[in-house]
Structures are given as structure tokens and as C-alpha cells.
Amino acid sequence: MSIHPAFKRLFGLGLLLATGWLIAAYGEDTAQIPPSESASIREMSLEQCLNTAMQGNHRRRASKFAVIMAEAQHRQALSGYWPQFHGMVGYEHTSQSPDFVFPASSMSVPAQAIHVPAGTALVTVPAGVLGPTAVQLPVSTPAETIGVAAQKLPIAAQDIKLMDPDSFVESLDMTWLLYDGGMRKGYREQSAGLVDMMKAESRRTDLEVVDSVKRYYYGAILARELHQLGNDTLARMEATLNLTQSMYTNGAGKVKKTDFLDNKVVVETMRSMVAELEKNEAMAEAALANTMGLAWTESISPADKELPYAPFKGDLDKLVSTAYEFSPDWAKIEGGIRAAEGAVRTERSGYFPKLALKGELHSWENHYEAGLATPDNKEMWSFGGGLDIPLFSGFLTRHKVEEARARVEQLQEQKILIKEGIGVQIKDVFLGLRAVEKSYQATLDAMTAAQENRDLNTRAYENELAETDKVIKSELVEALMTAQHYKTQYDDLALQSQLCLLVGKEVLKSLAMTP
DSSP states (O other): OOOOHHHHHHHHHHHHHHHHHHHHHHOSTTTTOOOOTTOEEEEEOHHHHHHHHHHHOHHHHHHHHHHHHHHHHHHHHHGGGSOEEEEEEEEEEOSSOOEEEEOOEEEEEOOEEEEEOOEEEEEEEOTTTSSSSOEEEEEEEOOEEEEEOOEEEEEOOEEEEOOOSEEEEEEEEEEEEEEOTTHHHHHHHHHHHHHHHHHHHHHHHHHHHHHHHHHHHHHHHHHHHHHHHHHHHHHHHHHHHHHHHHHHHHSSSSSOHHHHHHHHHHHHHHHHHHHHHHHHHHHHHHHHHHHTTOOTTEEEEESOSSOOOOOOOOOHHHHHHHHTTTOHHHHHHHHHHHHHHHHHHHHHGGGSOEEEEEEEEEEEEOSOOSTTOOHHHHEEEEEEEEEEOOOOOTTHHHHHHHHHHHHHHHHHHHHHHHHHHHHHHHHHHHHHHHHHHHHHHHHHHHHHHHHHHHHHHHHHHHTTOSOHHHHHHHHHHHHHHHHHHHHHHHHHHHHHHHHHHHHOHHHHHHTTOOO
16 A cells, blocks of 8 residues: 555655754754764763853853953053052164253454553562572552554354263153043943943843853754654664564465565654764764864763653733843943943043143153253253143034934833843743643643554454554554654743843842743
């Protein structure tokens, strides 16, 4: 008997679901990681996987460094409130000593009369003139007037050395900004808002890592269960094939060769499907190790043998209203608004003057003691203040303030969108959990009925009371219903993990909900 086309389509659907569900379980981002034949496989519980991921995941480390950078920027903004000191030490050698040349000139002297009064002068007479020894004689001089004509006195050019060619300079500068119109406060608010944003982003990264580990962990369990389900189904179908061959060879002719060939096609197709499921199980374990930050040669086998199921219980309104306290997206947009408001304050400071104190200590060492290298020039200090008053900048400050205010308004609108978006996302997950809760019992009943139907058809076939295609169909339907039930369990766990990602695990704890 030939297999009905609808039955073949059902079998193809089962193959598609079994492989497609697993790909969805561990995502496309790690679907290209090939498992190594020599990969080491370790068995770990979910708690151990989470602890390892918190220590080894590189995304988490990168987010922590982003927080450190933001905090450093905040401390940079706070440094503007302190006086700024700057020291300098220098040495300079010139090719020759600096000098200054006075050019040649002349000095005009006017005509004048020089009056010499009368007086007495002592004249020394050498020895041998009036006696054997020198004699001093008083001589009287009359008063007289000496006339001097006008004349010009030439002055030659002079080359004056200023300093030695080697100089050592030490200086200490101080600047202290006393008033800035709110500029430093604005920078402080911007950097503080950035710190809050990076902390929220880091917390979101932590939640994403936890969500990924949970989904990959349960996805690996799902892959193992599907692989085991494929092996069990293949074993039953091989037994059916052997029975069909025996009935075809030794029976009374009710089972034909076409039944045996159709059965063999299905068995071999199932065998190829089991090989694909085996590969998917290895890929799921490798994906779990990858998201934990382990090497590509590592694989993690979940310690749990089957998917747990715990119905989610909670109130949607209370969950949404409390989520704003813990949602990283909400904290991030609030930090962004604070930073934008700080930017408004910073730009508005452009309207106000800036007042600062300035001081300097200066020391100059030069071995020359003349020219410029005098003691007064070698050591000195100065102290003063400055006032920078903005008068007109072509309306630049006003336009900067308008731009900053528009950015604040934009973030305020985005905050409303995020508020509504968080509520919609939580509602979608919440309704999904309610649907999964209903599907769980339905798929469980369907799986139980399919198992009973397969058992009845197998026993009837052994007594030649059932057709071959009905037996094969019952076996495939049982595999499909079992896979659907496993998938329903995984969907419940994945949705609960997504809820933790949206609102944070703290909310679930505070509301005493199942995580």
C-alpha cells in the first residue's frame, strides 16, 4: 500500500520543525560555530554556567570598561573646580651670546666761556735747580676767562653683551577659575548623566548575558531531547521495517513489496534526520560554551536531563508599573536627559563672563651679571586676575542653547515612547506565557494520545489488523507531538527569561514571581 501524500507532508513538516526549532533555540549569532572533533565536553548546571559567564563573557567586560571610562570623565569634569598649577623647567643654549649694538653718533657742544678764578698753586722745583733737594714754591695765578668755540664730539658704536649663551629657566603658573556662569556645573551634570547611562547599559549587558545563557542552556537540553526522540523513533521504525520485511517475505500477501519500500524510504529519511539532530545537539553545546566566554574548542553539556516547567504567575499591571524602577532602558533614557540638561546649562554659560585668578613664579639662571641678566630679572613673581566678558558672537550662543534644549525635548519624547514600548513588550511576553500555559496541557494530552495510538497500531499491525502506512504515520505523529510538547516547555522558559531581560530579575523577586 502506498503512503498518502498528506502523510508525506506531515513527515516533512516534522523534519522542518525538529531542525528549525533548534536553530531558533540558540540563535543565528552562534549558528556558524563548528564543533571541534577534539572538543572537550563538560557537564555544568545552569547556576555554574551563569557564574562562568559572569566571569568570562567578553561583552560584560567591555561594558564594565565603558562604566570606568564614564566615571573617569566625571572626575575630569570635577577637576575644573580646583586651581590648576603648571610647572616648567627648561634649558637653552644659543650659538653665541645675545648682544645689543648702540650705533655710532655725535654730541654737539655749544660755544661757552670758562671762568678761572685767581688762586695760589704749589710748584715743585726739581733737585739740582735751587739746591740739592727738590723745593716746593707757592705761585700766584691771576683770574682769567677761557673762550671755547662750538664743536661736535664723535661717539663710536658700542657692542653690549646681554647674557651668556646658556640659560636655565624654572616657572610655576597657577590659574583658578572663580566664576564661569554655570559651565563647570553643566559639564559635571553631563558626565554624571553619562555615568548613569553606562551603568544602565552595563546592567542591560548583564541581563542579556543571563538571558543568552539561559536560552542556550535550555536550547541544549531541547537539542538533546530531540536527538533522543529521533533515536527512539528511528529504533521503533526500524523494528517496524523488520516486521514489514518479515510479513512481506513470509506473510499471506497482505503486506506488499511497495509497503516495504515505502517504509524503508521513511526509515532512511529518519536516519538522515537523526544525523542532523546529532549535529544540532553538538552545535547547541558549543553555542552555550561560546556565550559563556569559553574557547571555541569547549562544549558544555547541561546537567539537567529534561526541561523544567513552572507556570508563571503574576499580575500584568503591577509588573508593568514596577518595571520602570528596574528597566535598564528606562534608567538609560533618564541618564541621557540629565546629560542633555547639563549640556543646556553649559551652552547657556556663554552669556556670562568668566573670572579667574592668575599667578606665576619665575626663576632664570644665567652666569652673566650684566645686560639683561640682572638679579631683578632672574627671579620674579606676578599675581593678578582676569575677566573675560562676551560681547557679541553673531548669536552663536543662542543657537547652541536652542540646539541643546531641542535635544532635551527629543529625549523627553523618546522617554514616552520607551514607557509605552516597555509596557507593550511586557504585555506581549505576558500574553505569550498565558498562551504557552494553555498549550502545555494541550500538547501533553496530544503527546499522550499519540503514544497510545502508536502502541495500538503497532500491536494491531503485528496481528495484521492495521495497514503499514497507519503504523508509520502513528510513529511519526507521536514524534511530532512529543517534539511540540518539548518546544512548548522551551518556549515557556525562553519567555520567562525574556521577561527577566525586559524588567530585570529584581522585579520578579520584589513581586515574588517565578523567575
